[in-house]
Amino acid sequence: MQYVARESAFHRLHPLTKLIFAALVVALAVLTSDLVMLALLAGAVVVVAIASGLARDLLRQVPLLLSLAASLLLLTVLTIRSGAILGYLVPPTVPVIGGAFPITAGAVDLAVAMSLRFAAMLFAFQLLVISTQPRDLVHLMDRLRMPVDYTLMLLIALRFIPSLQLEGKRIHEAQLARAYNPGKGLAGKIRGLFPIIIPLVSNSLGKATVLGLTIDLRGYRSGRRTPMRNLSPGRADVACICCMALATAGYLAVLLV
Numbered sequence: 001m002q003y004v005a006r007e008s009a010f011h012r013l014h015p016l017t018k019l020i021f022a023a024l025v026v027a028l029a030v031l032t033s034d035l036v037m038l039a040l041l042a043g044a045v046v047v048v049a050i051a052s053g054l055a056r057d058l059l060r061q062v063p064l065l066l067s068l069a070a071s072l073l074l075l076t077v078l079t080i081r082s083g084a085i086l087g088y089l090v091p092p093t094v095p096v097i098g099g100a101f102p103i104t105a106g107a108v109d110l111a112v113a114m115s116l117r118f119a120a121m122l123f124a125f126q127l128l129v130i131s132t133q134p135r136d137l138v139h140l141m142d143r144l145r146m147p148v149d150y151t152l153m154l155l156i157a158l159r160f161i162p163s164l165q166l167e168g169k170r171i172h173e174a175q176l177a178r179a180y181n182p183g184k185g186l187a188g189k190i191r192g193l194f195p196i197i198i199p200l201v202s203n204s205l206g207k208a209t210v211l212g213l214t215i216d217l218r219g220y221r222s223g224r225r226t227p228m229r230n231l232s233p234g235r236a237d238v239a240c241i242c243c244m245a246l247a248t249a250g251y252l253a254v255l256l257v
Contacts, residue, residue, distance in 0.1 A: 002162045004130045009236065010052035011131050015140040017237040018128050021048075024244055025124035029117045032255055035109065038116035041251075045123040057130055058123055065122065069115035073108065082106030134158045156211070164204060171196050 005011075010018070029041055049058040077089060083105030090100040129137075134155055141151045175195050182192035 002130065002158075003133050004054060004057055006053045006131070008052040008054075008131075010048060010054075010127075012236065013240060014233040014237045015132050015136045017233065017240050018132055019140065020241065021244060022124040022128040024248055026121050028248065028251055029120045031252075033110075033113045033117075034255070035113055035116065037251070037254065038113060038120060042116055042120040042123060044247075045120060045127060049123070049127055052127075052131060054127065054130060058126060061122055061126060065115065065119050068118060069111065072114050073111040076107040076111040076114075077101060077103050080104060080107040080110060083109070129158060152215075160207070160211075164200065167203060168196055168200050171199055 025041060025045060029038060032038060046055065046058065049055045078101060081102065081104055085102045085104055086108065087103045088101060089103065137158070138151050138155050141154065142148070175192075180192075180195060182188045182195075
């Protein structure tokens with residue numbers, strides 16, 4: 001979720017245009033449960049990422065989406081009984097409990113639809129974040145009259161959460177270099193978290209103190225804002241908004257038919 005510097009047409013778009021794109025994807029994903037339309041929506045976001053040179057960064061979320069899809073499938077199979085029975089979680093040959101938890105077509109369809117919906121929304125939001133500099137997002141939110149405190153929280157999340165992830169990885173590598181071996185299995189992994197979490201939290205508290213002092217020194221409480229650059233939409237933004245309007249109208253027309 002960090003900004004990735006690229007020279008592409010999508011990067012050069014106004015942040016408002018990219019925000020409208022992400023909002024439209026989220027809205028259209030919520031409005032339908034049709035698998036084909038959701039797949040086309042997620043595919044359209046991936047195509048935009050490929051054209052922007054951001055496909056590799058976007059597809060890093062695939063393992064997370066696969067684990068989410070597996071969880072949704074298990075949840076729907078356990079709670080929904082509609083449609084034809086495709087199989088059973090517990091094979092019928094198992095004594096006593098054989099044939100328990102049937103896998104129905106309705107449960108599978110719902111799980112796939114929810115997974116595609118989350119994929120489209122996550123891809124759209126990540127494409128917005130990694131193609132737009134945080135200062136431009138903050139400037140956009142300020143122009144949209146968003147409360148300054150919420151803008152600050154967004155900026156801190158975008159800038160410091162990835163830094164914390166990188167620092168946690170470095171702490172883990174340092175522990176491995178010192179031959180720390182918490183053991184194998186789930187218990188070993190849980191024990192291995194403590195030598196990472198404790199220094200990470202300690203360092204984060206120190207950074208929070210420095211960040212608070214920096215915010216005060218830069219006159220955050222004064223309420224006056226001086227943007228580093230003034231952004232204005234161009235012809236490409238107008239063309240993209242028109243294309244999105246046409247695509248949205250076609251999408252809605254297909255849903256209403």
